[in-house]
Amino acid sequence: MERACREGALEALLEEARTLTSRDAGEALQCAEFACQVAERLGDPRMRSAATRARGQALRALSQHAAAVDALEAAAQLAAEAGDARLAAESRIGIVDSLGWLERFTEAFALAERLERELLDLGAPAEAAKVLVNAGNIHHRQDEYARALDCITRALDCLQKADDPYAVAKVQANRANILTHMNRVQEAMELYEEARAAFEERGDALSSAIVDLNVGFLRYISGEHSASLAVFARARKTFDRLGRKVEAAKVDGDMGDVYRALNLLPEALECYDRAIDTFREIPLEYETARAEIGRAVVLAGFGKTDEATAALSRADAVFAAQRNRLQRAHVALIRAHVLRTAGKLGPASRAAASAARELKRAGLHGWAAEALYIQAEIDLSQNRDAVATMEAVIEAAREHLRSSLESRAHHALGRYHHRAGRIEEAIREFRAGVACLEQARTLVTIEEFHVAFLRDKLAVYEDLVAALLGRGLRNDVIEALDCVERSKSRLLLERVQSAHDARLRAGAVADPDLVERLANLRAELCRHYHGMHVFDGAEQLQRRLGITVGDAGRLRELENEYRNALREAELSIAGDRQRTSTLGDVVPIEDLQAALADDEALVEYASFFGQVCAFVVTRRDVQVRLNIAQIEEVDYSARRLRYHLQRVEGQSGYVARHQEELHTAIRGVLGDLYRLLLAPIESLFPSDKLVVVPHGVVHGLPLHAAMDGDAYALDRWEIIYSPGAAVWYQGVEPSQPSGLAARDGLITDPALLVSVQTPGIELVSEEVARLAAVFPNAVVLKDENATLEAFHRHAPNSRIIHLATHALFRADNPLFSGLSFADGWLLAHDLYDVSLSCELATLSACRTGVALVEPGDELFGLIRGFLSAGARSLAVSMWPAADAATVAVMVRFYEYLAAGMSRGSALRQAQIAARTEFPHPYHWAAFSIVGAR
Incomplete structure (x- = not known):
């Protein structure tokens, strides 16, 4: 027994x-x-x-x-x-x-x-x-x-x-x-x-995760980078839970490859280092060498060519000992890339040719095409005929679904033809390159990844624009404008176009642990922001909370943790929805023209190859002026403007003593802005209304305050701004309801008025109190009642939102820019999950209109957040105007709106009126309308 x-x-x-x-x-x-x-x-x-x-x-x-x-x-x-x-x-x-x-x-x-x-x-x-x-x-x-x-x-x-x-x-x-x-x-x-x-039916988590590991790789080589990372993240989570160190490290290596393809080099290096540490510990020479190859590319991207070469040599020694010809060819391919990046064309070409032969012999024609591209691109850049080779690369890239490689190959051919004066052939290749890049872009669905992916790929748009404008036919001008629009703010446009479509908004995070982690990190972030900006001292807040807050180092750690958790959430959503994005739809030129009034022009600037050009679109015509300014000149004027504005932010006594000197100095800078950006094209304006679409260095410049002699541009034109022509069109197209209900000096639309008084903006309570007289149907939230919960409860039902609170712009991390409420901060990123249907959102505090310009001319900051949430137009400030001047401009602005003026006209008249009391542009020119007029 x-x-x-x-x-x-x-x-x-x-x-x-x-x-x-x-x-x-x-x-x-x-x-x-x-x-x-x-x-x-x-x-x-x-x-x-x-x-x-x-x-x-x-x-x-x-x-x-x-x-x-x-x-x-x-x-x-x-x-x-x-x-x-x-x-x-x-x-x-x-x-x-x-x-x-x-x-x-x-x-x-x-x-x-x-x-x-x-x-x-x-x-x-x-x-x-x-x-x-x-x-x-x-x-x-x-x-x-x-x-x-x-x-x-x-x-x-x-x-x-x-x-x-x-x-x-x-x-x-x-x-x-x-x-x-x-x-x-x-x-x-x-x-x-x-x-x-x-495997799912059998409950075999390990085998399911191994399939995910392999599917992630398949998505990666197909260019579906967001979907790839989503699947990899799911696999790694399972491997960690099961204690499978080797498989988890293999995921790290593969994720490093994807991050590298997205130009997210720090993330890629972290993945490779983690994988190499595990493989060396076991040890696994082959897997270590594979990860070393990817790490070498990242090191080369950081300009560490010697370290990259050493890593490749270590990998090659392993594969040589194992007699692995294929992986030695992989090393040769990456060595060619590193050498090309370092400008060593001869050795790079020889390494690429060697890699191509071996990869082709092994039947890996997609990878062989990558090697042939390097060889052919070097030949073409030296004006040697390698057209047939590059066309073979294009054919292989198309066959093996490598849209990014196909785009680069067309681009290289276009540049070769353009240098030889074969404009027709160049334009044909540039067009094909743009089309392939557009296809590749649709496969990168997560915003952060998309912006990084574009970082080294936008030149094909610029080359097509330059070639078209160089030829200069009317249809070329129209196509060039379309190309500029395709290159800029497409992700913002997609958010704006989907703002009111629940089917297109991001899905909810399903993992309850991740939801809780996000909430806890978000709450701790708010406490630290409050500690950094509390005006009765961080020590006082620390005594109340019993924890250390306001430490800059810990704040940085928290932001990284929160950003990583947000990325994890986006990846989990990306894994459960469609793997592609449509990008925002660019508006046909005839629709854009039809949306303009007879007395209105849209001015779209474009910065490329060191110059600024300007397109002017009216109901009847599309014209362009090339090389109206050099980018360096505009950038220099922008820096001078910031300097002179900062001088006025100084001690009030100094400003009072040197008022005339300060005013004269800034008028000179504003005159330069007029000379550079408006004077060369003003003859093309039909009347007195302008929609300005900046690009590159032109973003953030107050063109309404540019000076021609003694007159400001504001005196001649009613100027509003937009991140893109299609973004502007989205707010004015006929299918969108518009306008405010103004009667008898009142605005009867539902409104939300918020003020949180802090040092430096003591008059915000007065500002909101005076505005409340114009809004009989307003919800007014002041100081301790101005909570985030109250904002989220009332904002979706408000046609006008006015927020007079302390604002913070984060140039290092603009989606962490925010507005201070009584109990925390409303971050720009938070607005991605808010649905608004407001005609106007006014952010009257300092620097709410400042944005970081990322690749693809994507603007990141509070403007992006509110437009993405569904606001049709914004009134924002580009620098911290004085408190009394802000109240004067805002009160008049709403009084003019209540009298029936448009938003653009109301702000213009409010600024003109404020100049009597506050003549320096620092006080009145900070404000602008972004979006619909």
Whole structure:
């Protein structure tokens, strides 16, 4: 009876160990160790074999492969002692895989060949299939794809006789992985989907995560970077939970590749370093070398060419010792890239040619095209004819879904033709390059990733614009304007266009732990912001809260944690919705013209190749003026303007004593702005209304305050601003309801008026009190009643929102810019989750109109947040105007609105009126309308 109980306990322990191996390998090992003790007491060699085998499998799961080999061999010896040849052979199956990880390849393949033969002779084809899968995986890790596929195909043949769909699914997942590397993408994806469904049904989290690892790679090589990272993040979370260090490190290496493709080099380096640390600890030379290759590219991107070269040399030495020709070709490809970046054209070309030959021989035509591109681009840049080679690159890139490579190849051909004076051919290639880049952009759906991805790719838009304007036909001008619009603020445009469409808004985060973590980080951030800006001292707040707040170092850590959590949330959403984005739809020129009034012109600036040009669009015509200013000149004037504005922010006594001098100095700078940006095109303006669309260095310049002699531009034109022509159009198109309900000097629309009084803006309470007289249906929130909860409750139902609170612009992290409320901060990023339907949002505090201009002319700051939330227009300030002047401008602004004026006209008249009392532009010119007039 006692023996039967022990045997039953042993069987239960073995079953528990088998179950835990794929879920918690550490627990599985403890269970197996206990089983070994029980089996030792029973003395039966077959039972001892089973327990020792369970121990070996747990060691494999923990990547302790040397110990696993010893344990599994001991299990096989015990099975042989019991006279069970089949059990002995089955016990050695895992040894094949562990020998591969130990890079003892010759032993692994010899054992696999022997075991396959033995198991087939013993009538165990399903077990023989496992051997073949292990051998195939080793060939795969050595990049011997044809041999790997042969092993997997033979394994499937072995399983034909067995009615085991789960086993077939595992082998098909391996087959899909190999097909991925052989560029048989569609076949691979279908097999992955079938396999993952089988694993989900079986509750096999480990196999599901391995499929995710491979699907993530497939998405990556298909250019679907956001979807790739979403799948990788899911896989890594599972591997961490299961204690699978090697697989988690492999995810890190692959995520590093994706971040590198997105130009997010710090994130890529962090991933590679983490992967390399794990691989060296085990150690795994091959995997370490693979990660070193990616790390070398990042180091080259940081300008550390010597370190990059050293990393490549280390990787090449490993692959040379392993006689891995394919990975040596990979090293040569990356070396060519590093050398090209360093300007060493001859060595780069030779390395690229060597890589291309080997990659082509291996059947990896997509990667071979990457190498050929480097070689051909170098030749073309030296005006050597490599058109045929580059056209072959384009064909291969198209076939293997490499839109970014296809765009670069067209761009290189376009530049080659343009230098040779073949304008038609150049324009054709530039157009194709833009089209391919647009396709590649749709696959990068997360905003942060998209902006980084564009960082080194916008030149193709600039080259097309320059070529079209150089030819100068009327249709060329229209196409050039369309191209400028395609290159700028497309992500903001997409947000604006989807602001009122619930189907297009971001989904909710499903993971409750992540939701809680975001909420906790958000709350702690608010406490620290409050501590940094509290006016009765951070020490006072610290005594009340009992924790340290306001520490700049801790604040930076918190912001990084919060940003990473937001990224994790976006990735989790990206994994559950469509993998592509449409980008914002650029407006056809005829629709844009139809939306303009007869007395209105849209002025769109474009900065490229060191110059600023300007398009002027009216209802009847589209014209352009080239090279109206040099970018350096405009940038210099912008810096001088900031300097003179800061002088007025100084001590009031100094300002009073030097008022005339300060006024004269800034008028000179404003005169330069007029000379550079308005004088060359003013003859094209039809009348007195302008929509100004800045670009690059022109952003943030108060053109309404530019001076022509003694007159400000404001005196001649009613000027509003917009981040893009299509963004402006979205607010004025006929399908959008517009206008305010003004009657008898009152505005009867629902309004939300908020003031939070702090030092420096003591008059905000008076400001809101005076405005309340104009809004009979307003909700007024002052000081302690101006909470975030109250804002979120009332804002969605308000047609006008007026926020008179302290504002903070963060140039280093503009989506962390915010507005201070009684109980915390409303951050720009928070507004992505707010739905507004307001005609006008006024942010009267300091610098609410300042934005950071990122690649693609994307503006990040509070303007982006409110436009994305659904505000049709904004009244914002570009610098901190004096408190009394702000009240004067704001009160008159709303009085003119109540009299029936448009927003643009009301602000213009309010500023003109304020100049009588506050003549210096610092006081009245800070304010502008962004969006609909």
